[in-house]
Amino acid sequence: MWTFFHKLASPPHFYSLAGRMTPWFAISGTLLIVYGTISGLFLAPADYQQGDAFRIIYVHVPAAYLSMMGYSIMAISAGIGLIWRMKLAHAVAAGVAPLGAWFTFLALVTGSIWGRPMWGTWWEWGDPRLTSELILLFLYFGYMALRASIDDVSKADRASAVLALVGAVNVPIIHFSVEWWSSLHQGPTLIRAEGPAIDGPMLYPLLAMIFGFTLFFGALLLMRVKSEVLFRERRSKWARRLLSDGAH
Amino acid sequence: MDLLSMGKYGFYVWTSFALTGFVLTACVVQAKRRHRKVLHDIARQHQIMESE
Numbered sequence: 001m002w003t004f005f006h007k008l009a010s011p012p013h014f015y016s017l018a019g020r021m022t023p024w025f026a027i028s029g030t031l032l033i034v035y036g037t038i039s040g041l042f043l044a045p046a047d048y049q050q051g052d053a054f055r056i057i058y059v060h061v062p063a064a065y066l067s068m069m070g071y072s073i074m075a076i077s078a079g080i081g082l083i084w085r086m087k088l089a090h091a092v093a094a095g096v097a098p099l100g101a102w103f104t105f106l107a108l109v110t111g112s113i114w115g116r117p118m119w120g121t122w123w124e125w126g127d128p129r130l131t132s133e134l135i136l137l138f139l140y141f142g143y144m145a146l147r148a149s150i151d152d153v154s155k156a157d158r159a160s161a162v163l164a165l166v167g168a169v170n171v172p173i174i175h176f177s178v179e180w181w182s183s184l185h186q187g188p189t190l191i192r193a194e195g196p197a198i199d200g201p202m203l204y205p206l207l208a209m210i211f212g213f214t215l216f217f218g219a220l221l222l223m224r225v226k227s228e229v230l231f232r233e234r235r236s237k238w239a240r241r242l243l244s245d246g247a248h
Numbered sequence: 249m250d251l252l253s254m255g256k257y258g259f260y261v262w263t264s265f266a267l268t269g270f271v272l273t274a275c276v277v278q279a280k281r282r283h284r285k286v287l288h289d290i291a292r293q294h295q296i297m298e299s300e
Contacts, residue, residue: 033272037265041254041261041265042251046255051255051256051257052254052255052257052258052261053254053255053257053260053261055254055261056260056261056264059264059265059268060264063268063271098275098278099275102271102274102275103271105271106267106268106271109264109267110264110267110268113260113263113264113267114260114264116260117256117257117260216272220275220276220279223276223279223280223283224279224282226283227279227282227283227286230283230286230287230290231286231289234286234289234290234293235293239290240290240294243287243290243291243294
């Protein structure tokens with residue numbers, strides 16, 4: 001077990017392993033997304049209250065879930081990097097940030113597009129779910145801006161890790177916002193004590209999209225962390241050998 | 249054609265899915281570009297080292 005972790009944390013080993021795993025994540029993720037999109041758009045029945053507008057959840061829910069999952073990965077990796085001085089963990093945190101920002105942006109905009117016909121407004125200032133998700137976007141931006149402003153990688157790692165950890169308090173706030181305060185946003189549909197409040201033909205495309213998006217996110221994260229690791233190791237022998245072998 | 253019109257919500261549904269396609273593609277393009285840049289920088293750095 002420990003040798004496995006040790007090997008995983010060794011940069012050249014991680015680099016080649018991540019390179020081999022990426023296509024599997026990318027292909028399975030893409031297939032699930034294609035299936036989820038087709039069945040979500042054309043096969044699932046229209047919602048009895050929301051009509052066809054409900055189909056936006058097939059992209060909104062996975063994006064929103066990954067926006068928070070991305071931040072959790074970032075904060076946990078940053079914490080591991082700080083405590084155990086593990087470079088790979090810092091590389092994961094740095095790699096996940098731009099992806100998390102993109103998915104947060106997607107969650108915000110698709111939510112807004114759904115809100116226009118359903119709530120009659122694109123945006124509601126002061127709504128706890130909307131506001132905390134917007135703060136999440138700013139936390140990602142802040143994290144990336146802080147990293148970009150510090151040239152020394154290990155200093156950037158430590159400073160940005162503190163920011164990531166402090167900002168982590170926002171993640172449970174987003175999650176519980178619809179229960180703690182009154183929000184326009186509807187409550188949870190899938191993860192409830194009583195079981196999912198959504199039926200098979202509507203549910204399966206959603207599950208396919210959630211898993212598909214997650215796998216696709218995994219592929220993107222592997223690509224990002226690979227670049228991150230290579231950049232940190234740019235002066236090492238293995239990086240040079242990689243290049244002379246015609247690296248990809 | 250009814251299938252594509254999405255009731256009266258066609259604009260909202262199609263914009264959301266098109267934007268999703270754009271964001272996922274942009275993520276891939278950005279990740280690849282970043283990787284190429286790192287490789288390029290290393291190659292240049294080695295050239296400098298060899299010429300010294």
